[in-house]
Amino acid sequence: MSLPSSAPPAPRLSRSVLTPAPTQTLTQRLAAIRQATNPAASDANTLTREFSFQNADFERVRKLIYAKAGISLSSAKQDMVYSRLSRRLRATGKKTFSEYLDFLEQRKDAAEWEHFVNALTTNLTSFFREPHHFPALSAHLRHIAAKRKQINIWCCAASTGEEPYSIAMTVADTFTGLGGAMQISILCSDLDTNVLATAEKGAYFPDRVEKIPPEQLRRYFSKGTGSQEGMFCVKPELRRMLTFRRLNLLDSVWPVKGPLDVIFCRNVMIYFDKPTQYKILSRFAPMLQPDGLLFAGHSESFLHASDLFHSLGKTVYELAAGYPGHTPAR
Numbered sequence: 632m633s634l635p636s637s638a639p640p641a642p643r644l645s646r647s648v649l650t651p652a653p654t655q656t657l658t659q660r661l662a663a664i665r666q667a668t669n670p671a672a673s674d675a676n677t678l679t680r681e682f683s684f685q686n687a688d689f690e691r692v693r694k695l696i697y698a699k700a701g702i703s704l705s706s707a708k709q710d711m712v713y714s715r716l717s718r719r720l721r722a723t724g725k726k727t728f729s730e731y732l733d734f735l736e737q738r739k740d741a742a743e744w745e746h747f748v749n750a751l752t753t754n755l756t757s758f759f760r761e762p763h764h765f766p767a768l769s770a771h772l773r774h775i776a777a778k779r780k781q782i783n784i785w786c787c788a789a790s791t792g793e794e795p796y797s798i799a800m801t802v803a804d805t806f807t808g809l810g811g812a813m814q815i816s817i818l819c820s821d822l823d824t825n826v827l828a829t830a831e832k833g834a835y836f837p838d839r840v841e842k843i844p845p846e847q848l849r850r851y852f853s854k855g856t857g858s859q860e861g862m863f864c865v866k867p868e869l870r871r872m873l874t875f876r877r878l879n880l881l882d883s884v885w886p887v888k889g890p891l892d893v894i895f896c897r898n899v900m901i902y903f904d905k906p907t908q909y910k911i912l913s914r915f916a917p918m919l920q921p922d923g924l925l926f927a928g929h930s931e932s933f934l935h936a937s938d939l940f941h942s943l944g945k946t947v948y949e950l951a952a953g954y955p956g957h958t959p960a961r
């Protein structure tokens with residue numbers, strides 16, 4: 632059967648549309664195919680979206696979150712920004728992104744700024760994430776316990792608490808049986824006030840604690856009751872080591888008491904550009920003990936700050952050899 636001559640020719644899909652770039656998400660592929668098959672509906676997302684969200688709005692969001700939190704959003708994050716901030720438009724009764732962003736900027740409303748920043752942070756974390764770091768931490772703690780009895784640790788992107796509690800369990804396991812009263816202080820900070828509130832509660836649903844070995848789960852958690860029924864709650868003995876504080880790594884003043892033996896700064900630098908990373912690293916360096924350690928995330932490299940930090944492998948860093956006062960950590 633042949634098509635009537637008035638029928639539009641079937642769209643020809645180019646090879647580049649049919650063969651997706653390896654980094655394309657499913658949403659991006661679908662958008663590319665939609666665009667190729669029906670260019671008239673040039674922005675299908677815009678047509679089906681609840682709120683008007685133009686490129687100019689996305690650029691505005693990008694500038695604002697960069698200035699507030701140092702977070703560099705790539706252009707691939709447009710859909711993410713739309714879905715996360717749509718909730719704020721509903722909550723504030725705004726009809727378009729441009730109206731919401733005007734409101735945000737004109738009102739200088741601290742609470743809305745907090746919601747805006749909280750909505751745009753990515754808080755993925757888990758207990759004993761990047762597990763090789765914890766035996767390394769334990770070995771370092773044993774090494775420094777021979778020299779001093781006060782140990783200060785800063786976990787500067789603590790998210791919902793799984794990371795600092797993993798640190799605390801490692802500390803507690805390390806010092807059991809070592810004797811001598813060790814003074815341990817673990818400062819847990821994050822920019823996002825919502826995740827920090829969850830961290831402070833220290834109560835987790837069963838699927839969140841799956842990665843904790845059963846023996847540690849028994850030792851450091853109790854079964855929740857009342858509103859925490861069905862949850863695993865951090866025991867006060869562990870909780871006592873931790874202090875929680877909202878802290879933006881971009882702020883000019885950090886209320887953090889040094890000298891620090893260990894800094895955990897994992898999976899947050901990836902959101903910052905290199906100059907911002909360097910600025911933060913140059914403030915970490917003088918806060919560390921000469922033999923202190925910096926733990927970074929699996930995809931973070933500080934080679935551009937080799938005057939400050941030297942890699943010990945597996946994303947663990949010590950102060951660079953030329954750094955004033957540096958003492959090899961091991």
Ligand SMILES: C[S@@+](CC[C@H](N)C(=O)[O-])C[C@H]1O[C@@H](n2cnc3c(N)ncnc32)[C@H](O)[C@@H]1O
Nearest residue numbers: 700752755756788790822823879880897898899
């Ligand atoms: C992906 S999570 C990483 C959590 C944890 N460190 C880990 O590796 O599992 C990144 C965290 O960095 C926080 N963050 C983003 N920008 C920040 C900033 N400017 N200052 C402090 N924390 C920030 C986010 O709120 C988020 O909780």
